[in-house]
Amino acid sequence: QITLKESGPTLVKPTQTLTLTCAVSGFSLSTGGVGVGWIRQPPGKALEWLALVYWNDDDRYRPSLKSRLTITKDTSRNKVVLTMTNMDPVDTATYYCAHVPPGNCSSSTCYIPYHFDSWGQGALVTVSS
Amino acid sequence: QSALTQPASVSGSPGQSITISCTGTSSDVGDYDYVSWYQQHPGKAPKLVIYDVTHRPSGISTRFSGSKSGNTASLTISGLQADDEADYYCSSYTNIDTWVFGGGTKLTVL
DSSP: OOEEEEEOOSEEOTTOOEEEEEEEESSOTTSTTOEEEEEEEOTTSOOEEEEEEETTSOEEEOGGGTTTEEEEEEGGGTEEEEEEOSOOGGGOEEEEEEEEOOOEEOSSOEEOOOSOOEEOOOEEEEEOO | OOOBBOOSEEEEOTTOOEEEEEEOOTTTTTTOSOEEEEEEOTTSOOEEEEBTTTBOOTTOOTTEEEEEETTEEEEEEOSOOGGGOEEEEEEEEOTTSOEEEBOOEEEEEO
16 A cells, blocks of 8 residues: 655745655655655645656656755655745645656557656645744 | 646536536647546545546546547546535646646535
8 A cells, every 4th residue: 555644844934945755655766667746735726736756866846946846765765855945935835745656668668657646645834934 | 837727616416417627738738648637625635536538546436537639638527426526636747747737626516
Protein backbone atom coordinates (compact mmCIF):
# COMPACT_ATOMS: atom_id res chain seq x y z
CA GLN A 1 0.00 0.00 0.00
CA ILE A 2 1.40 3.36 -1.07
CA THR A 3 1.28 6.12 1.52
CA LEU A 4 2.61 9.65 1.57
CA LYS A 5 2.67 12.02 4.51
CA GLU A 6 3.58 15.70 4.50
CA SER A 7 5.22 17.45 7.42
CA GLY A 8 6.59 20.88 8.13
CA PRO A 9 5.83 24.14 9.88
CA THR A 10 2.22 25.25 10.16
CA LEU A 11 3.17 28.92 10.38
CA VAL A 12 5.92 30.84 8.61
CA LYS A 13 6.65 34.54 8.48
CA PRO A 14 6.77 36.57 5.27
CA THR A 15 10.18 36.41 3.53
CA GLN A 16 11.10 33.18 5.34
CA THR A 17 11.91 29.91 3.56
CA LEU A 18 9.45 27.02 3.81
CA THR A 19 10.75 23.46 3.98
CA LEU A 20 8.24 20.64 3.60
CA THR A 21 8.97 16.93 3.81
CA CYS A 22 7.03 14.12 2.19
CA ALA A 23 7.65 10.73 3.82
CA VAL A 24 6.73 7.88 1.51
CA SER A 25 6.16 4.17 2.01
CA GLY A 26 4.98 1.27 -0.08
CA PHE A 27 7.29 2.11 -2.98
CA SER A 28 10.89 3.00 -3.61
CA LEU A 29 12.03 6.40 -4.84
CA SER A 30 14.64 4.56 -6.91
CA THR A 31 12.14 2.52 -8.94
CA GLY A 32 12.45 3.41 -12.61
CA GLY A 33 9.74 5.82 -13.73
CA VAL A 34 8.50 6.76 -10.26
CA GLY A 35 7.87 10.40 -9.49
CA VAL A 36 6.68 12.47 -6.53
CA GLY A 37 5.05 15.83 -7.03
CA TRP A 38 3.91 18.72 -4.88
CA ILE A 39 0.54 20.38 -5.38
CA ARG A 40 -0.95 23.15 -3.25
CA GLN A 41 -4.45 24.45 -2.61
CA PRO A 42 -5.13 27.88 -1.09
CA PRO A 43 -8.16 27.90 1.21
CA GLY A 44 -11.34 27.65 -0.86
CA LYS A 45 -9.41 27.68 -4.13
CA ALA A 46 -8.21 25.30 -6.81
CA LEU A 47 -5.31 22.88 -6.95
CA GLU A 48 -2.04 24.24 -8.28
CA TRP A 49 0.85 22.03 -9.40
CA LEU A 50 4.24 23.17 -8.07
CA ALA A 51 7.03 20.69 -8.75
CA LEU A 52 7.95 17.07 -9.40
CA VAL A 53 11.04 14.90 -9.01
CA TYR A 54 11.62 11.60 -10.79
CA TRP A 55 13.49 8.51 -9.65
CA ASN A 56 16.58 9.66 -11.57
CA ASP A 57 16.59 13.13 -9.88
CA ASP A 58 15.18 14.75 -12.99
CA ASP A 59 12.95 17.62 -11.85
CA ARG A 60 10.20 19.87 -13.13
CA TYR A 61 8.90 23.21 -11.78
CA ARG A 62 5.95 25.51 -12.23
CA PRO A 63 7.42 28.21 -14.48
CA SER A 64 6.05 31.15 -12.48
CA LEU A 65 7.57 29.81 -9.23
CA LYS A 66 10.71 28.16 -10.56
CA SER A 67 13.05 30.74 -9.04
CA ARG A 68 11.64 30.08 -5.56
CA LEU A 69 11.30 26.30 -5.58
CA THR A 70 13.70 23.42 -5.05
CA ILE A 71 12.65 19.77 -4.95
CA THR A 72 14.99 17.00 -3.86
CA LYS A 73 14.72 13.41 -2.76
CA ASP A 74 16.55 11.22 -0.27
CA THR A 75 16.11 7.69 -1.53
CA SER A 76 17.70 6.03 1.48
CA ARG A 77 15.34 7.82 3.84
CA ASN A 78 12.27 7.56 1.57
CA LYS A 79 11.68 11.31 1.66
CA VAL A 80 11.05 14.11 -0.81
CA VAL A 81 11.71 17.69 0.26
CA LEU A 82 10.28 20.89 -1.19
CA THR A 83 11.74 24.26 -0.30
CA MET A 84 10.09 27.55 -1.20
CA THR A 85 11.90 30.80 -0.58
CA ASN A 86 10.60 34.29 0.14
CA MET A 87 7.21 33.18 1.45
CA ASP A 88 4.28 35.58 1.13
CA PRO A 89 0.77 35.51 2.60
CA VAL A 90 -0.56 34.49 -0.84
CA ASP A 91 1.39 31.23 -0.40
CA THR A 92 -0.94 30.24 2.43
CA ALA A 93 -2.30 26.88 1.36
CA THR A 94 -2.58 23.18 2.03
CA TYR A 95 0.43 21.52 0.45
CA TYR A 96 0.06 17.97 -0.87
CA CYS A 97 2.63 15.50 -2.12
CA ALA A 98 1.51 12.86 -4.60
CA HIS A 99 2.86 9.74 -6.33
CA VAL A 100 3.33 9.29 -10.07
CA PRO A 101 3.38 5.56 -10.85
CA PRO A 102 6.18 3.95 -12.84
CA GLY A 103 5.60 3.32 -16.50
CA ASN A 104 6.38 0.19 -18.44
CA CYS A 105 8.05 -0.71 -21.70
CA SER A 106 7.38 -3.37 -24.29
CA SER A 107 9.76 -4.33 -27.03
CA SER A 108 8.69 -1.39 -29.18
CA THR A 109 7.19 1.30 -26.99
CA CYS A 110 7.13 2.74 -23.49
CA TYR A 111 4.16 4.00 -21.49
CA ILE A 112 4.90 6.95 -19.23
CA PRO A 113 2.20 7.97 -16.72
CA TYR A 114 1.37 11.60 -16.14
CA HIS A 115 -1.15 11.34 -13.33
CA PHE A 116 -1.07 11.35 -9.53
CA ASP A 117 -2.53 8.09 -8.23
CA SER A 118 -1.88 8.46 -4.50
CA TRP A 119 -1.91 11.61 -2.39
CA GLY A 120 -0.84 12.55 1.09
CA GLN A 121 -3.30 14.02 3.58
CA GLY A 122 -1.92 17.52 3.08
CA ALA A 123 -0.22 20.05 5.33
CA LEU A 124 -1.71 23.48 5.95
CA VAL A 125 0.87 26.25 5.90
CA THR A 126 -0.09 29.76 6.95
CA VAL A 127 2.11 32.70 6.06
CA SER A 128 1.65 35.55 8.50
CA SER A 129 3.71 37.91 10.59
CA GLN B 1 0.55 28.55 -17.88
CA SER B 2 -3.18 29.26 -17.47
CA ALA B 3 -5.49 26.99 -15.51
CA LEU B 4 -7.82 24.73 -17.45
CA THR B 5 -11.40 26.03 -17.62
CA GLN B 6 -14.14 24.18 -15.78
CA PRO B 7 -17.69 25.23 -14.89
CA ALA B 8 -17.85 26.47 -11.32
CA SER B 9 -20.76 24.23 -10.48
CA VAL B 10 -23.02 21.49 -11.80
CA SER B 11 -25.92 19.70 -10.21
CA GLY B 12 -28.09 16.68 -10.73
CA SER B 13 -30.60 14.48 -8.99
CA PRO B 14 -29.87 10.99 -7.73
CA GLY B 15 -29.86 8.51 -10.57
CA GLN B 16 -29.25 11.14 -13.23
CA SER B 17 -26.08 11.70 -15.26
CA ILE B 18 -23.95 14.84 -15.30
CA THR B 19 -21.00 15.92 -17.39
CA ILE B 20 -18.19 18.27 -16.37
CA SER B 21 -16.15 19.91 -19.10
CA CYS B 22 -12.50 20.88 -18.97
CA THR B 23 -11.20 23.19 -21.67
CA GLY B 24 -7.54 23.73 -22.34
CA THR B 25 -5.42 24.57 -25.35
CA SER B 26 -3.42 22.88 -28.06
CA SER B 27 -0.47 23.04 -25.65
CA ASP B 28 -2.06 20.75 -23.10
CA VAL B 29 -5.44 19.00 -23.39
CA GLY B 30 -5.42 19.15 -27.18
CA ASP B 31 -1.87 17.88 -27.52
CA TYR B 32 -1.83 14.88 -25.19
CA ASP B 33 -4.10 12.08 -24.01
CA TYR B 34 -2.85 12.71 -20.49
CA VAL B 35 -5.93 14.23 -18.91
CA SER B 36 -6.78 13.06 -15.41
CA TRP B 37 -9.68 13.79 -13.07
CA TYR B 38 -9.69 14.05 -9.29
CA GLN B 39 -12.53 13.94 -6.78
CA GLN B 40 -12.15 15.93 -3.57
CA HIS B 41 -14.54 15.75 -0.66
CA PRO B 42 -14.47 18.64 1.84
CA GLY B 43 -11.40 18.55 4.04
CA LYS B 44 -9.96 15.54 2.22
CA ALA B 45 -7.13 14.94 -0.20
CA PRO B 46 -7.93 14.61 -3.91
CA LYS B 47 -8.58 11.11 -5.25
CA LEU B 48 -7.84 9.96 -8.79
CA VAL B 49 -10.98 8.83 -10.64
CA ILE B 50 -9.89 8.96 -14.31
CA TYR B 51 -6.46 9.00 -15.97
CA ASP B 52 -5.26 9.13 -19.56
CA VAL B 53 -8.63 10.61 -20.62
CA THR B 54 -10.66 7.40 -20.34
CA HIS B 55 -9.02 4.98 -17.89
CA ARG B 56 -10.40 4.17 -14.46
CA PRO B 57 -8.08 3.21 -11.61
CA SER B 58 -8.77 -0.02 -9.82
CA GLY B 59 -11.67 0.40 -7.41
CA ILE B 60 -13.33 3.33 -9.17
CA SER B 61 -16.95 2.75 -10.14
CA THR B 62 -17.84 2.21 -13.79
CA ARG B 63 -20.28 5.10 -13.31
CA PHE B 64 -17.29 7.38 -13.88
CA SER B 65 -16.18 7.82 -17.49
CA GLY B 66 -14.02 10.25 -19.42
CA SER B 67 -13.69 11.48 -22.98
CA LYS B 68 -11.95 14.14 -25.02
CA SER B 69 -12.61 16.10 -28.18
CA GLY B 70 -10.06 18.61 -29.39
CA ASN B 71 -9.06 20.92 -26.55
CA THR B 72 -11.93 19.87 -24.27
CA ALA B 73 -12.06 16.86 -21.98
CA SER B 74 -15.14 15.70 -20.14
CA LEU B 75 -15.99 13.67 -17.06
CA THR B 76 -19.38 11.97 -16.95
CA ILE B 77 -20.88 10.51 -13.82
CA SER B 78 -23.92 8.33 -14.37
CA GLY B 79 -26.42 7.09 -11.80
CA LEU B 80 -25.61 9.97 -9.46
CA GLN B 81 -25.31 9.06 -5.80
CA ALA B 82 -25.20 11.26 -2.73
CA ASP B 83 -21.55 10.42 -2.13
CA ASP B 84 -20.62 11.80 -5.55
CA GLU B 85 -21.19 15.29 -4.16
CA ALA B 86 -17.69 16.77 -4.13
CA ASP B 87 -15.33 19.06 -5.99
CA TYR B 88 -13.86 17.72 -9.22
CA TYR B 89 -10.61 18.85 -10.82
CA CYS B 90 -9.18 18.03 -14.21
CA SER B 91 -5.47 18.05 -14.93
CA SER B 92 -3.34 17.79 -18.04
CA TYR B 93 0.29 17.30 -18.91
CA THR B 94 1.62 20.18 -21.01
CA ASN B 95 4.05 20.68 -23.85
CA ILE B 96 6.55 22.38 -21.55
CA ASP B 97 6.79 19.25 -19.41
CA THR B 98 4.65 20.56 -16.58
CA TRP B 99 1.17 19.90 -15.22
CA VAL B 100 -1.84 22.20 -15.12
CA PHE B 101 -5.06 21.84 -13.14
CA GLY B 102 -8.52 23.18 -13.78
CA GLY B 103 -10.31 25.67 -11.57
CA GLY B 104 -12.51 22.97 -10.10
CA THR B 105 -16.22 22.16 -10.32
CA LYS B 106 -18.54 21.76 -7.36
CA LEU B 107 -20.99 18.93 -7.94
CA THR B 108 -24.22 19.14 -5.97
CA VAL B 109 -26.51 16.13 -5.77
CA LEU B 110 -30.00 17.55 -5.31
